[in-house]
Every structure is written in structure tokens, then in C-alpha cells.
Amino acid sequence: MKHIIILGDGMADWHRDDLGGKTLLQYADTPHMDWLAEHGRSGLLRTVQEGFHPGSEVANSSILGYDQRKVYEGRGPLEAASIGVQLEEGDLAMRCNLICVEGDILKNHSCGRMETEEGDTLIRYLEKELGNDRVHFYTGVQYRHLLVIKGGDKRVSCTPPHDVPLQTWEDKLPKAECPEAEDTARLLCELIRKSQELLPGHPLNLERSRKGLDMATSIWPWGGGYRPNMEPLTQTYPQIRRGAVITAVDLIRGIGTYAGLRVINVDGATGLWDTNYEAKAKAAIDALRTDDFVYVHVEASDEAGHDGDLQLKLKTIENLDHRLIAPILEATQSEDFVKECGDRIAVALLPDHPTPVAHRTHTADPVPFTIYAPGMEKDNVMKFDEDAAKDGAYGLLEGKEFIEAFMKV
Numbered sequence: 001m002k003h004i005i006i007l008g009d010g011m012a013d014w015h016r017d018d019l020g021g022k023t024l025l026q027y028a029d030t031p032h033m034d035w036l037a038e039h040g041r042s043g044l045l046r047t048v049q050e051g052f053h054p055g056s057e058v059a060n061s062s063i064l065g066y067d068q069r070k071v072y073e074g075r076g077p078l079e080a081a082s083i084g085v086q087l088e089e090g091d092l093a094m095r096c097n098l099i100c101v102e103g104d105i106l107k108n109h110s111c112g113r114m115e116t117e118e119g120d121t122l123i124r125y126l127e128k129e130l131g132n133d134r135v136h137f138y139t140g141v142q143y144r145h146l147l148v149i150k151g152g153d154k155r156v157s158c159t160p161p162h163d164v165p166l167q168t169w170e171d172k173l174p175k176a177e178c179p180e181a182e183d184t185a186r187l188l189c190e191l192i193r194k195s196q197e198l199l200p201g202h203p204l205n206l207e208r209s210r211k212g213l214d215m216a217t218s219i220w221p222w223g224g225g226y227r228p229n230m231e232p233l234t235q236t237y238p239q240i241r242r243g244a245v246i247t248a249v250d251l252i253r254g255i256g257t258y259a260g261l262r263v264i265n266v267d268g269a270t271g272l273w274d275t276n277y278e279a280k281a282k283a284a285i286d287a288l289r290t291d292d293f294v295y296v297h298v299e300a301s302d303e304a305g306h307d308g309d310l311q312l313k314l315k316t317i318e319n320l321d322h323r324l325i326a327p328i329l330e331a332t333q334s335e336d337f338v339k340e341c342g343d344r345i346a347v348a349l350l351p352d353h354p355t356p357v358a359h360r361t362h363t364a365d366p367v368p369f370t371i372y373a374p375g376m377e378k379d380n381v382m383k384f385d386e387d388a389a390k391d392g393a394y395g396l397l398e399g400k401e402f403i404e405a406f407m408k409v
Contacts, residue, residue: 043394232260
């Protein structure tokens with residue numbers, strides 16, 4: 001049996017009065033998600049272990065079976081792996097957002113959806129102006145970049161910028177959690193303030209301002225840690241001899257890299273609502289011909305949730321259903337394709353965490369999931385949503401129990 005996981009980042013949500021008391025998954029038109037639930041077995045999954053922030057790095061690596069108490073090192077090292085930055089012992093790697101601050105308010109965590117080419121220009125500028133033997137900036141994707149501090153101390157409290165939209169930023173600056181980390185905290189605060197002196201006057205930002213676009217007026221480092229000790233999935237699950245990850249997000253590429261999965265880059269995959277769903281579906285179908293395990297991650301719903309955009313999030317959920325899940329199901333239900341792959345194919349569908357539109361950031365609530373494989377005994381669940389999954393045969397699972405159940409199919 002081959003296995004494919006389809007992950008709609010942040011897709012789960014809360015019940016809303018303006019949707020007649022329904023969640024977005026209940027309200028949206030999702031016939032293919034519902035088909036999987038009707039013909040498979042469902043449940044709820046707690047993806048965030050107690051004591052951990054409900055970030056995508058925690059949730060996605062938990063879905064893949066990793067115990068956060070053993071492997072958690074924050075987002076930075078994962079994104080370093082994704083872009084090919086080799087971390088040495090003592091290197092503190094941090095996610096480095098380009099953000100928009102206006103006065104004392106953090107306007108948004110993404111400076112208005114900056115293109116990667118624009119982000120690269122600004123990161124190279126910061127490396128020239130602020131980089132040195134200890135501090136280095138590396139280009140990532142869009143507004144998501146990397147800061148590496150040699151000899152940095154990870155015991156610094158840093159607030160994820162997407163957790164505080166339209167709030168004051170100065171009281172959210174990095175703070176040392178112990179005396180030994182005070183030097184690192186001071187350095188981070190200094191880099192933030194210097195970036196705010198340099199970035200607003202850069203020609204690229206001035207041009208964005210003339211066009212009425214948000215400028216990238218500051219960096220915001222967070223999610224710091226050292227190289228994690230993650231065992232490849234091929235060493236844990238004998239069903240996985242070769243695997244692949246498909247995503248537009250550096251963080252997920254990094255998790256896949258440490259998990260021993262090959263990274264498949266897809267033209268037009270943006271991490272936003274306009275991502276190329278069809279190309280990601282085709283890449284997943286092609287990968288199933290050669291790989292035993294495929295992890296398809298789609299970021300769009302999460303970003304719409306962070307933006308507080310109800311209609312856009314509904315659209316991303318329906319796009320995932322109609323434009324990605326539909327062709328994958330069509331292929332995996334084809335006898336000719338199964339013969340070509342050399343085995344039957346099990347499909348799992350779930351979010352990593354909720355990103356409620358009303359809340360605009362992640363929560364640690366359990367998420368719905370469904371698992372389908374040809375010939376499996378189905379349960380009584382008929383729809384894919386947060387409420388229906390409560391009655392699923394799997395009940396409530398924790399962390400690695402999900403992938404262990406999936407690998408047994």
C-alpha cells in the first residue's frame with residue numbers, strides 16, 4: 001500500500017453566526033473531501049503537544065510522528081535545511097520575517113505579500129549593511145527569510161508576528177529567558193531597530209509605497225533553534241522506502257528534508273490563494289508512480305485565516321477540494337494508474353491546526369482527519385468537518401498515533 005497525505009494548512013475553523021452557525025468546512029462546497037469521509041474512517045487529532053506553541057512546525061512534524069520533546073528546535077533550523085544552509089554546532093537559526101510596522105503598530109506579518117525577488121533584494125541589502133562574522137541573513141521565500149547567529153543562545157522569548165496583527169510591537173521585542181541569553185536578546189533587538197532605520201528608505205520600498213503597497217519596514221526574528229535530531233521516516237516506518245514532500249513553504253520543505261523526503265518544487269506554487277493547485281496535484285500523482293509516501297502541503301487557507309478574510313478562506317478550501325483533491329482521487333481510483341504504481345493507494349486528509357478567521361492566528365484545538373483506502377471498513381461519518389469527525393471510528397488521537405494508524409492501512 002502506498003500512502004499520500006493531503007494537508008490543508010490552517011483549514012479548520014470555528015462556528016460562525018454569519019454562516020448560520022456552521023464552520024467553514026461545513027459551509028464550503030467540498031464534495032471530494034466528503035467522499036473521502038463517507039468512504040473512509042474519520043477522527044480528531046491533537047497535533048500540538050501540551051506546552052508547545054501551536055505553530056505549523058510543531059503540528060506538521062507531529063503529524064509525521066515526531067515527538068516534539070525530542071526534536072523541537074523552532075522554525076529557523078527547518079527553514080535553513082530547506083534553503084540549503086548548513087548549520088554548524090552553536091549556530092542559532094531563526095525565521096526572519098520582513099514585516100510592515102507603521103509607528104508603534106505591527107500592521108502585518110508579511111509586508112503585503114512581497115514577491116521572493118523583492119525579498120531577496122532587501123535581504124541582500126541587510127546582509128551587506130548588518131551582516132558580519134557572527135550575523136548572516138539568507139533569502140527564503142516571499143517575506144519568509146533566515147537569520148543565523150553564530151554562538152547565539154536560543155533561550156530568547158520571541159513572539160511570532162502573525163500572532164499580533166494590528167497590535168503594538170515594541171512590547172513584543174525579544175526577551176532573554178535567562179541571564180546567559182541576554183547578549184542574544186540585545187543583539188536581536190539591535191538588529192530589529194537598525195533594520196527599521198535602513199529599510200524604509202530603500203528604493204524598492206519607496207517604489208512599493210508609490211504603488212500603494214505595504215513596505216517592508218522591519219525584520220522580525222523568531223522561532224530560533226539549533227539543528228534538530230530527526231530520524232528519517234524510512235528508518236521508522238518500513239512501508240516508506242522512498243518519499244516526497246510537495247509544498248511552497250520553506251518550513252515544510254525543511255521538515256521534509258530532515259525526515260528524509262525528497263523535495264519537489266512546483267512551478268506556480270506560491271503558498272497563497274493563487275497557488276497552482278493543478279500543478280501540485282499533478283506533481284503528487286507523478287510522485288506516486290515512484291514513491292511509497294507523498295506529503296502534499298497547501299498553505300493558502302492558513303494565510304487567508306491570518307488575514308481575517310472569510311470569503312477568501314472559503315475559496316481556498318473549495319479550491320483545495322475541486323482543483324487538487326479531485327484530480328488526485330480520480331487518479332488513485334483508476335485501475336490503470338494503480339497497476340502503473342504497482343500498489344493500491346491510501347489517502348489521508350487533514351489540516352495541521354485551525355487558523356480561525358475571527359482569531360487570525362493558530363489555535364491548538366484538535367483537527368478533523370479522514371483516512372481512506374480501497375476495501376477498508378468505513379465508519380458512519382458522511383462529511384469532512386470538525387463536528388462530523390467527532391463521531392469517527394478513530395476517536396481522538398494524539399501526535400504520532402495518526403501516522404501509525406495511517407501506515408497500518
